Amino acid sequence: DTAVSQTPKYLVTQMGNDKSIKCEQNLGHDTMYWYKQDSKKFLKIMFSYNNKELIINETVPNRFSPKSPDKAHLNLHINSLELGDSAVYFCASSQEGTHTQYFGPGTRLTVL
Amino acid sequence: KQEVTQIPAALSVPEGENLVLNCSFTDSAIYNLQWFRQDPGKGLTSLLLIQSSQREQTSGRLNASLDKSSGRSTLYIAASQPGDSATYLCAVKDDYKLSFGAGTTVTVRA
Numbered sequence: 001d002t003a004v005s006q007t008p009k010y011l012v013t014q015m016g017n018d019k020s021i022k023c024e025q026n027l028g029h030d031t032m033y034w035y036k037q038d039s040k041k042f043l044k045i046m047f048s049y050n051n052k053e054l055i056i057n058e059t060v061p062n063r064f065s066p067k068s069p070d071k072a073h074l075n076l077h078i079n080s081l082e083l084g085d086s087a088v089y090f091c092a093s094s095q096e097g098t099h100t101q102y103f104g105p106g107t108r109l110t111v112l
Numbered sequence: 113k114q115e116v117t118q119i120p121a122a123l124s125v126p127e128g129e130n131l132v133l134n135c136s137f138t139d140s141a142i143y144n145l146q147w148f149r150q151d152p153g154k155g156l157t158s159l160l161l162i163q164s165s166q167r168e169q170t171s172g173r174l175n176a177s178l179d180k181s182s183g184r185s186t187l188y189i190a191a192s193q194p195g196d197s198a199t200y201l202c203a204v205k206d207d208y209k210l211s212f213g214a215g216t217t218v219t220v221r222a
Binding site for chain 2 (some may be wrong): 004032039042043044048056058070082090092099100101102103104105106
């Protein structure tokens with residue numbers, strides 16, 4: 001059983017489009033995260049949600065909006081996609097107190 | 113702002129040799145430090161987590177040490193195998209977020 005899953009795995013789209021990436025975890029964790037890994041392989045936190053509430057919002061353009069319908073899901077919606085948004089986006093989850101984060105397989109976004 | 117540095121950026125060794133991967137961080141006020149493995153095109157797999165009060169953690173052929181006061185951690189992999197080839201990432205946790213290093217890409221030659 002996949003612990004943290006993301007869909008889609010690959011996403012190719014044109015500049016200016018709006019797209020969403022979905023994330024689900026079946027670990028019963030109360031905190032979920034979105035990370036961006038750029039072409040230089042640097043992983044940076046974008047957002048963190050704890051019990052459906054936003055607790056971290058790093059310096060990310062407001063074209064990016066996370067949505068958490070429940071504790072097991074954290075979706076990432078991106079408006080007006082730009083070339084620089086091309087990257088691999090990872091979702092992760094953890095249970096507050098244990099600190100180990102479990103990562104999804106990633107979504108490779110390519111903006112043409 | 114926490115900055116995490118990993119040296120070297122890449123490492124190639126013959127099978128059987130021990131691996132030593134280094135990680136340094138600028139702010140010692142951390143909750144824990146975690147080592148991850150990333151295979152090409154895949155997600156991250158947690159290898160070891162060291163709480164700030166601990167000095168080391170071991171799992172099989174892997175041993176990680178933490179010197180919080182000097183802002184350093186070292187990951188040792190004993191008797192390397194070709195299957196150990198991957199990128200190894202170090203991450204430190206302060207408040208609610210992890211700050212990652214750029215990783216060390218390891219190639220173990222058969």
